[in-house]
Amino acid sequence: MTATPNYDDEFDAIVVGAGLSGTAAALTMAKDGLDVVMLERGPSPGSKNVFGGVLYTPRIRELTDLSDAPKERYVAKKTYSMLSDAGDETSMSIAPAAWREEPHNDSWMVLRRDFDEWFADQAVEAGATLITETTVTDLIREDGTVVGVETDRPNGTLRAPVVVLGEGANSLVSEGAGLKRQDDRDNVAVSAKEVRKYDREKLEDRFHLDGEAGLAAHYFGDGAVGDAVGGAFLYTNKRTVSIGVVYSIEDAAHGERTPDEVLDQFKQHPAVAPLVRGGRMVEYSAHAIPEGGPDSMPDLVHDGAVIVGDAAGLVLNSGIHLEGTNMAVESGFHAGQAIADALDRGRSDAAALESYEQRLEESYVVQNLDHYGWFMDTAAEEKEFLFEELPHALGDATEEYFRMDDRPKDEHVSDAKSHILNASGGWFGMAKKAWKFRKMLS
Amino acid sequence: MDNGWNIVVCVKQVPDADDVSIDPDTGRLNRSDAEAVLNSPDYNAIEAALSLREAGGGTVTALTMGPPTAGEVLQVAVGMGADDGVLLTDRAFGGSDTWPTSLALARAAEELDADVVLGGEETTDSSTGQVPPGIAAHNGWAQLTYVEELEARPEEDRLVARRDVEGGYERVAAELPVVVAMGFGENTPRTADLHRKIYAETEFEPTEWDASDLGVEDEVGMAASPTQVGGMATADPVPREQSMVDSADELAEKIGEVR
Numbered sequence: 001m002t003a004t005p006n007y008d009d010e011f012d013a014i015v016v017g018a019g020l021s022g023t024a025a026a027l028t029m030a031k032d033g034l035d036v037v038m039l040e041r042g043p044s045p046g047s048k049n050v051f052g053g054v055l056y057t058p059r060i061r062e063l064t065d066l067s068d069a070p071k072e073r074y075v076a077k078k079t080y081s082m083l084s085d086a087g088d089e090t091s092m093s094i095a096p097a098a099w100r101e102e103p104h105n106d107s108w109m110v111l112r113r114d115f116d117e118w119f120a121d122q123a124v125e126a127g128a129t130l131i132t133e134t135t136v137t138d139l140i141r142e143d144g145t146v147v148g149v150e151t152d153r154p155n156g157t158l159r160a161p162v163v164v165l166g167e168g169a170n171s172l173v174s175e176g177a178g179l180k181r182q183d184d185r186d187n188v189a190v191s192a193k194e195v196r197k198y199d200r201e202k203l204e205d206r207f208h209l210d211g212e213a214g215l216a217a218h219y220f221g222d223g224a225v226g227d228a229v230g231g232a233f234l235y236t237n238k239r240t241v242s243i244g245v246v247y248s249i250e251d252a253a254h255g256e257r258t259p260d261e262v263l264d265q266f267k268q269h270p271a272v273a274p275l276v277r278g279g280r281m282v283e284y285s286a287h288a289i290p291e292g293g294p295d296s297m298p299d300l301v302h303d304g305a306v307i308v309g310d311a312a313g314l315v316l317n318s319g320i321h322l323e324g325t326n327m328a329v330e331s332g333f334h335a336g337q338a339i340a341d342a343l344d345r346g347r348s349d350a351a352a353l354e355s356y357e358q359r360l361e362e363s364y365v366v367q368n369l370d371h372y373g374w375f376m377d378t379a380a381e382e383k384e385f386l387f388e389e390l391p392h393a394l395g396d397a398t399e400e401y402f403r404m405d406d407r408p409k410d411e412h413v414s415d416a417k418s419h420i421l422n423a424s425g426g427w428f429g430m431a432k433k434a435w436k437f438r439k440m441l442s
Numbered sequence: 443m444d445n446g447w448n449i450v451v452c453v454k455q456v457p458d459a460d461d462v463s464i465d466p467d468t469g470r471l472n473r474s475d476a477e478a479v480l481n482s483p484d485y486n487a488i489e490a491a492l493s494l495r496e497a498g499g500g501t502v503t504a505l506t507m508g509p510p511t512a513g514e515v516l517q518v519a520v521g522m523g524a525d526d527g528v529l530l531t532d533r534a535f536g537g538s539d540t541w542p543t544s545l546a547l548a549r550a551a552e553e554l555d556a557d558v559v560l561g562g563e564e565t566t567d568s569s570t571g572q573v574p575p576g577i578a579a580h581n582g583w584a585q586l587t588y589v590e591e592l593e594a595r596p597e598e599d600r601l602v603a604r605r606d607v608e609g610g611y612e613r614v615a616a617e618l619p620v621v622v623a624m625g626f627g628e629n630t631p632r633t634a635d636l637h638r639k640i641y642a643e644t645e646f647e648p649t650e651w652d653a654s655d656l657g658v659e660d661e662v663g664m665a666a667s668p669t670q671v672g673g674m675a676t677a678d679p680v681p682r683e684q685s686m687v688d689s690a691d692e693l694a695e696k697i698g699e700v701r
Contacts, residue, residue: 001495001502002525004638005645037640044477129644134636153636 021309028336046116088395446500544576
């Protein structure tokens with residue numbers, strides 16, 4: 001056979017996983033002139049990835065030209081709906097005019113299979129190397145320092161000064177190598193999602209969309225995910241709709257229904273059924289989401305390695321804000337910069353890579369995680385109120401408020417108030433709850 | 443020949459069959475979502491070529507015809523262990539059916555001084571199985587089709603094959619040069635070595651030949667292709683009766699009824 005070169009230490013960095021965080025790191029380093037290789041287990045980047053559907057793009061737009069990216073629709077409208085299992089819907093709809101203008105608040109519905117492949121291509125165009133169908137199975141460590149990776153291929157070890165671990169929520173390599181401990185079960189959410197295909201015109205008529213405008217709809221309450229802490233979503237793509245449920249794996253383990261049954265139930269809610277009627281299912285997926293917040297973040301920096309994206313637990317769920325992919329990109333970007341700086345000084349030890357953690361702490365990523373860290377715990381504490389009593393009370397209250405009968409309106413208002421007050425435990429209980437959730441909008 | 447055989451393995455880039463669907467509304471084949479991949483029976487041909495080299499020495503050259511992007515399937519072959527790759531690419535080849543395609547491949551195999559030419563038994567995107575016999579016919583070489591297993595006999599300048607035939611198998615010996623069509627799934631294709639894969643996808647450059655390099659510029663393309671497509675029809679799926687049974691006994695009874 002013609003000679004095969006040995007690539008040990010031919011690359012400055014190995015990126016494990018060509019998802020959004022890994023690719024952002026690779027792109028950042030490649031633009032800085034480093035030789036980077038991305039090792040991706042799927043047949044193409046994105047083929048193994050699952051997320052709800054909205055990607056926030058400020059950093060990506062800075063890193064590369066987003067205009068040719070395979071985007072589906074921008075978020076022109078967001079809705080938040082409380083659903084009760086009795087069929088009530090109480091919702092709020094937000095559609096600022098500014099969202100219709102470029103850059104559309106940097107909020108785009110995308111399909112990961114298309115987008116991640118495109119994003120990885122940008123890294124390749126900047127000089128990075130992408131190797132697919134190659135699963136990293138372990139890290140090579142010498143005297144505690146990560147010096148390379150082991151893959152599932154013959155002659156499958158590869159050494160490089162720095163390894164970037166962007167392997168996603170199911171971070172078996174980082175855990176196996178002792179760089180992070182396995183997530184606690186109550187810090188992990190489970191998601192089931194399906195993508196349904198419709199005639200484009202029909203879809204735009206159904207959701208009142210024109211051009212590239214799209215809808216991001218969020219649902220809470222026992223009409224969305226039953227007796228569990230979580231929520232449901234519906235996002236419109238160009239010709240498809242992504243529908244899914246997300247709730248704590250603890251509830252999934254103890255619940256009577258499987259995630260696909262919870263999703264089916266959600267799709268049958270009277271507020272949702274007409275929106276997803278017809279069409280053809282083209283994709284079905286399930287995924288784990290690390291929602292442990294700031295307390296469950298592992299050490300991000302090690303001798304010869306850094307952890308980015310979902311593997312680092314960088315997901316925000318504040319009830320109002322549901323973010324993860326933008327934080328993945330941000331972490332990859334800061335990691336890439338820190339690695340470039342460290343290698344510039346001929347170093348790859350944890351102390352030299354420490355600036356990654358510092359940059360991330362100063363960025364919105366950790367700031368937001370810290371700010372909203374309380375939410376998931378409080379939501380779990382107040383599960384019955386938030387996910388059962390409130391949706392029903394809101395349904396009853398609005399029904400009462402708008403009731404058409406022979407009584408005067410002030411009686412209806414008073415009855416409506418009492419529905420809410422009853423659910424909240426009177427004025428005192430309501431004040432307590434208001435205090436508890438005051439930070440949600442701040 | 444002291445340096446071992448010149449082994450040429452023909453490969454083809456095809457749309458990934460898993461991603462090709464028939465649009466239920468229009469009845470048309472939808473290939474737009476499909477990734478371009480190596481034709482799966484060709485993995486068996488590459489594996490057989492590499493095994494032959496291991497048994498008797500020599501070199502393995504992967505050969506393909508297609509647009510410039512078809513070079514990707516040569517990378518797969520080189521990643522698995524092929525020594526080199528040749529890409530036949532020219533607008534003149536566009537629209538060629540199996541006749542001019544096998545002619546171009548036959549000329550290239552001659553140019554490479556091939557002792558053994560291998561290919562997969564057929565491609566997943568056209569399923570004619572005509573190209574390996576076509577190469578043999580154009581060059582007047584021996585052919586071994588639907589091969590399950592090969593045995594190199596370099597000292598006799600012969601290749602022995604176990605062939606799949608109806609009701610069993612036969613063993614046939616062929617004089618070199620010989621064209622082999624490997625049966626799908628007859629061996630276990632090896633996984634590319636990590637460093638070889640990186641080499642194949644980053645540094646390896648295939649040799650490129652056009653129609654005039656092979657002297658076939660007037661004998662390829664649509665005009666030189668005798669195939670005429672008379673029409674296309676889709677077949678409706680046969681309705682199948684379904685029923686649920688509660689026990690194995692009941693199932694056995696049902697099966698008995700059908701028999």
